[in-house]
Amino acid sequence: MLNSPSVLIANGKKPTNKIIIDIIKDAKNVICVDNGYELASELNITPSVIIGDLDSVNQKKIDKDVLIIKEEDQNTNDLEKAFNYCQKKKIENIILVGATGERDDQNIANILISLEYIDQLNIEILSDIYSIKFVNGEKTFNCHPMTEVSLISINKENLITTEGLKFNLENSKLSSATHGISNYAIGNKFSISCSSPLIVFKKL
Numbered sequence: 001m002l003n004s005p006s007v008l009i010a011n012g013k014k015p016t017n018k019i020i021i022d023i024i025k026d027a028k029n030v031i032c033v034d035n036g037y038e039l040a041s042e043l044n045i046t047p048s049v050i051i052g053d054l055d056s057v058n059q060k061k062i063d064k065d066v067l068i069i070k071e072e073d074q075n076t077n078d079l080e081k082a083f084n085y086c087q088k089k090k091i092e093n094i095i096l097v098g099a100t101g102e103r104d105d106q107n108i109a110n111i112l113i114s115l116e117y118i119d120q121l122n123i124e125i126l127s128d129i130y131s132i133k134f135v136n137g138e139k140t141f142n143c144h145p146m147t148e149v150s151l152i153s154i155n156k157e158n159l160i161t162t163e164g165l166k167f168n169l170e171n172s173k174l175s176s177a178t179h180g181i182s183n184y185a186i187g188n189k190f191s192i193s194c195s196s197p198l199i200v201f202k203k204l
Contacts, residue, residue: 013101151180164190
């Protein structure tokens with residue numbers, strides 16, 4: 001469980017991309033974030049754990065084999081509760097699905113929350129269109145040639161160097177919010193180094 005990714009299912013849009021559905025069905029450990037349980041049920045997936053304040057879940061419908069962890073701390077949202085649980089259980093590699101597509105405010109919050117855990121957890125968010133990962137230091141990405149890649153930095157002073165992209169950066173800052181958008185890979189991999197956390201969108 002330590003090395004193989006665990007799938008967290010949040011209460012967002014149900015994935016329709018076959019790649020994502022296969023990842024969920026092949027996962028050895030599935031954790032539902034509160035009413036992500038309903039999404040899992042629609043995919044005929046029985047999770048090992050459901051965690052959250054459970055205010056939007058009909059607990060009578062939860063499979064008896066599922067571990068229910070109810071946490072009512074209002075200082076953290078359900079996704080933070082799930083990430084904290086993963087840390088306690090030494091689950092380091094996480095694929096998060098159902099975190100996008102329903103509410104724009106929640107979409108942004110889920111990405112920013114994931115960014116906050118960049119030094120503790122290896123998180124990948126999957127939407128039907130993008131793989132969203134987080135870099136703090138150096139990371140290499142496998143891809144197909146011409147894969148669309150976008151970079152977003154919260155810190156305007158972030159010094160970024162890339163290799164393997166059409167428009168590479170050399171120890172440079174993103175000059176605007178759109179500067180890192182709609183780049184693309186020229187080969188089967190690309191690499192990024194940065195002085196501050198960076199959000200990387202790679203088209204599936």
